[in-house]
Amino acid sequence: xxxxxxxxxxxxxxxxxxxxxxxxxxxxxxxxxxxxxxxxxxxxxxxxxxxxxxxxxxxxxxxxxxxxxxxxxxxxxxxxxxxxxxxxxxxxxxxxxxxxxxxxxxxxxxxxxxxxxxxxxxxxxxxxxxxxxxxxxxxxxxxxxxxxxxxxxxxxxxxxxxxxxxxxxxxxxxxxxxxxxxxxxxxxxxxxxxxxxxxxxxxxxxxxxxxxxxxxxxxxxxxxxxxxxxxxxxxxxxxxxxxxxxxxxxxxxxxxxxxxxxxxxxxxxxxxxxxxxxxxxxxxxxxxxxxxxxxxxxxxxxxxxxxxxxxxxxxxxxxxxxxxxxxxxxxxxxxxxxxxxxxxxxxxxxxxxxxxxxxxxxxxxxxxxxxxxxxxxxxxxxxxxxxxxxxxxxxxxxxxxxxxxxxxxxxxxxxxxxxxxxxxxx
Amino acid sequence: xxxxxxxxxxxxxxxxxxxxxxxxxxxxxxxxxxxxxxxxxxxxxxxxxxxxxxxxxxxxxxxxxxxxxxxxxxxxxxxxxxxxxxxxxxxxxxxxxxxxxxxxxxxxxxxxxxxxxxxxxxxxxxxxxxxxxxxxxxxxxxxxxxxxxxxxxxxxxxxxxxxxxxxxxxxxxxxxxxxxxxxxxxxxxxxxxxxxxxxxxxxxxxxxxxxxxxxxxxxxxxxxxxxxxxxxxxxxxxxxxxxxxxxxxxxxxxxxxxxxxxxxxxxxxxxxxxxxxxxxxxxxx
Ligand SMILES: Cc1ncc(C[n+]2csc(CCOP(=O)(O)OP(=O)(O)O)c2C)c(N)n1
Ligand code: SF4
Numbered sequence: 096x097x098x099x100x101x102x103x104x105x106x107x108x109x110x111x112x113x114x115x116x117x118x119x120x121x122x123x124x125x126x127x128x129x130x131x132x133x134x135x136x137x138x139x140x141x142x143x144x145x146x147x148x149x150x151x152x153x154x155x156x157x158x159x160x161x162x163x164x165x166x167x168x169x170x171x172x173x174x175x176x177x178x179x180x181x182x183x184x185x186x187x188x189x190x191x192x193x194x195x196x197x198x199x200x201x202x203x204x205x206x207x208x209x210x211x212x213x214x215x216x217x218x219x220x221x222x223x224x225x226x227x228x229x230x231x232x233x234x235x236x237x238x239x240x241x242x243x244x245x246x247x248x249x250x251x252x253x254x255x256x257x258x259x260x261x262x263x264x265x266x267x268x269x270x271x272x273x274x275x276x277x278x279x280x281x282x283x284x285x286x287x288x289x290x291x292x293x294x295x296x297x298x299x300x301x302x303x304x305x306x307x308x309x310x311x312x313x314x315x316x317x318x319x320x321x322x323x324x325x326x327x328x329x330x331x332x333x334x335x336x337x338x339x340x341x342x343x344x345x346x347x348x349x350x351x352x353x354x355x356x357x358x359x360x361x362x363x364x365x366x367x368x369x370x371x372x373x374x375x376x377x378x379x380x381x382x383x384x385x386x387x388x389x390x391x392x393x394x395x396x397x398x399x400x401x402x403x404x405x406x407x408x409x410x411x412x413x414x415x416x417x418x419x420x421x422x423x424x425x426x427x428x429x430x431x432x433x434x435x436x437x438x439x440x441x442x443x444x445x446x447x448x449x450x451x452x453x454x455x456x457x458x459x460x461x462x463x464x465x466x467x468x469x470x471x472x473x474x475x476x477x478x479x480x481x482x483x484x485x486x487x488x489x490x491x492x493x494x495x496x497x498x499x500x501x502x503x504x505x506x507x508x509x510x511x512x513x514x515x516x517x518x519x520x521x
Numbered sequence: 522x523x524x525x526x527x528x529x530x531x532x533x534x535x536x537x538x539x540x541x542x543x544x545x546x547x548x549x550x551x552x553x554x555x556x557x558x559x560x561x562x563x564x565x566x567x568x569x570x571x572x573x574x575x576x577x578x579x580x581x582x583x584x585x586x587x588x589x590x591x592x593x594x595x596x597x598x599x600x601x602x603x604x605x606x607x608x609x610x611x612x613x614x615x616x617x618x619x620x621x622x623x624x625x626x627x628x629x630x631x632x633x634x635x636x637x638x639x640x641x642x643x644x645x646x647x648x649x650x651x652x653x654x655x656x657x658x659x660x661x662x663x664x665x666x667x668x669x670x671x672x673x674x675x676x677x678x679x680x681x682x683x684x685x686x687x688x689x690x691x692x693x694x695x696x697x698x699x700x701x702x703x704x705x706x707x708x709x710x711x712x713x714x715x716x717x718x719x720x721x722x723x724x725x726x727x728x729x730x731x732x733x734x735x736x737x738x739x740x741x742x743x744x745x746x747x748x749x750x751x752x753x754x755x756x757x758x759x760x761x762x763x764x765x766x767x768x769x770x771x772x773x774x775x776x777x778x779x780x781x782x783x784x785x786x787x788x789x790x791x792x793x794x795x796x797x798x799x800x801x802x803x804x805x806x
Contacts, residue, residue, distance in 0.1 A: 127611060129603075148797045153610050157603060158636040165600035165633075166607030169576070172594065173611015195597050322592040323612045325571035329538070329587055331595035340541065340587065 098122050098255075098291035102150050108283045112247040112276035113138035115283045116206055117146070119254030120178055122285065124293055125204070126152045127177035129166035131159055133185045134218040135274040136208035140180050160188035164205070168196055171203045172330065174321035176258055176296070178204035182274075184215055186225055187232070193267050194233030195332040197366055200309065200317065202261035202296070204254065206270045208277040211447070211473025221274035222473035223396055224448035229269050230425050236363065238370035240377060241269040241425040243396040247281045253422075259294035260377065264369060265316050271424060273447070275397040275476065299326070309362045310337040315369035334361045374426050381420030388417030389440040390489050393432075393456050395421035397476060398445050405445075405482035414490050424452065432459035441465035441489040443502075445482045447473050450501065457499040465489060466499045536560040536570070538590050545584055549743020551702030551728025552582050555649050556589065558705055558726075559620065562712035574615045576605040578625035580656040581730075582649040585620040599630030602637045605644050613787065616716065617643070623650040623725075624662045627685050631663075634685075638692035641720040642786040647712065648685060648723065651730035652767075659733025666769040670737045687762035689723045690779050696722035697762065697779035702729065703751035704775065711777060720785040727754075727773055740770070 103122045108115075117139045120128065128147070130140040144154040153170075157163040163179050170177040181189065186207045196203060207229070211222030229241045240260050244253045250272055257268040299306050299318040308328045311317045317337075320326040333341040334357060342356050357363060370377065381399070383406075385391065390409075394402040399420045409416045419435070421428070432455075436442070441464055444453035453468035460466055469485045471477050485502040531539060537560060546552050563573065575593040577586035578601035586593035592615075596604040601619045609617045619626075626634050626648050637644065653671055654660040660673040664685070668677030686697045696718040700708040708726060715722035727750050729735055731743025740746055750773060758776040765774055 127607065129607060148794060155606070155610060157606070158632050161600060162603030162606075162633050162636075165596060165603035166610070168596070169594070169604040169607025169609075170611035171607075172592075173608045173615070175611045177607070177611070191597050192600065321612065322574050322594075322608055323572060323615045327570070327590050327592060329593050329595070331587065332597060333595065 098288040100288040103288040112250040115250040117142035119251040123258035127170035129163040160185040197237035200265040220474040384417040404479035436460035549731035580622035582622035602633040695720040701750040
């Protein structure tokens, strides 16, 4: 299906990533944004609120993030494409209902414009340290999808992509942007509606009495119903079977072994399988010069732009360096990394945290190659030289180290201007 | 004789998920009464059940959504009202009702309770107040009177209990009533009024928790408690909500306290839209 021309603000703009994200949501057909202000994401909610009346969309500023995400789930079952926009601390508050959304297979989008540091951290500066929380933040087993844009343009593009994935797989999808992207102003081209593909919600077509909210077909993704259409569905965050009702109720408990019930009769397994089995279709990667590479730089989001510069410097020195950019961070491209690990001298992972995705790269390398983490504490980004030096060292490595190590030069945080060692040896 | 009895249908069959019975509630629990009164109210109003939606939070009362045959949602602890706000805005045609416990609505969900009342969003909230956190095994609640015993106030509760009707009135609810679980007819009439009332309406139901509250306080079984609340209640319609504090085994004031007009969320939204939403053809509702 193509986008509705009324939702698409076709044109060439000079806007920041936050605004581009809001315009992407509108173009994707998002009709509900429940939000709570938090820097550096606020401009996105504001832009959405400004444009919403013209396209019949609704912005509501709920009293907190716990409520905003709950309202987003409600609106999704009310039949609307819906989303919330937040940053670190707000993202933390949303975790419980991200799990509820995953468990109840509710499609919606969460934009996390990441800031630096734990807790309130550095509200007006950047970070990439919510990556693991995006994957594992809520309790229990589930799978989600997370995308990492590297520019305002991708803020627009990936928000649409996120809505499409959310609808196709009935899953919460996160756009893991960051402050740099949110506040960076660049050219953003919004095409004609006829050039934007939109995944419509797949509604159940059969007889109403036969509807089971979690009964799947081959795609492993059950069709949906909308509250008010007469399906009398029951949706719960409790572990349920395909009819949506909790499995371990009083009536059924005595004659069934509970472990068996959870494993064989609940939909828990499908929450994972529907994503993992469709991994190839979901995962998108940016690849450059991987064929003959000795060293591969793995990065995502804003840091991929820094990494490109570092690679450019390294290439000038004649080093064989390739780039693997994670456009989809979750699900993780395990197989791709494992396959590359077999034939390269090392990975260099640059990220604005002290090692989140580097751990994943190391895990998938299975001890077959070196992994060098180039960490950064946040509030700003790496100097390309930090990454470049790590590449150079990794390429010069004689003994095969085969594991994860940290390239600590970048710990000389540019905001503080001196290395931690220097600071504390005084 | 036996077979004819078997064929007899539950009078509320259209409204309840009979395949989920037996329910999880203990004998002598007051939650069932609230659900029955709600079902009767809906039946009396002759609602198209397709247009009704029930949302619950977590707790014993939170299980209510699972037994009512409408589109129904069992959400996360405390978030029922916020979820319901989303459902209502997602599909404004729907009549949205939240049924949940006192802890769920006034403690963890207290913020949403206040702000939904402030917005005067068009939902009805039925709060079953059993003075305790029942589902988790009888801990102290914001409603626990002094000096009632609970598992986490083992020497008697000394905290000041919350008077929920007063809170929702102050926040802006347009309809506030309270009944005990044995006031079946009056409770039903009140729920009917609440459902008919545009805006944020609130009905509190004082109910026994036979399993935890009555036991630890040695107050007999559920029926004893229910009877006690019934006998010790006085109907005072229009009573100022500041007088509605509930003491330990003391008189409980019940009745309809607030019934007033304020622009609802939908009305405000509509007039706002007429002013600002021009040019939006997709702008239905
Ligand atoms: C976030 C979260 N915290 C705690 C709980 C555990 N919990 C389940 S029910 C409940 C209390 C319910 O009390 P109330 O709302 O009064 O309902 P009742 O069981 O008395 O009907 C709690 C604390 C939970 N499910 N989720
Ligand atoms: S524990 Fe208390 S509130 Fe829960 S079902 Fe039993 S009597 Fe009712």
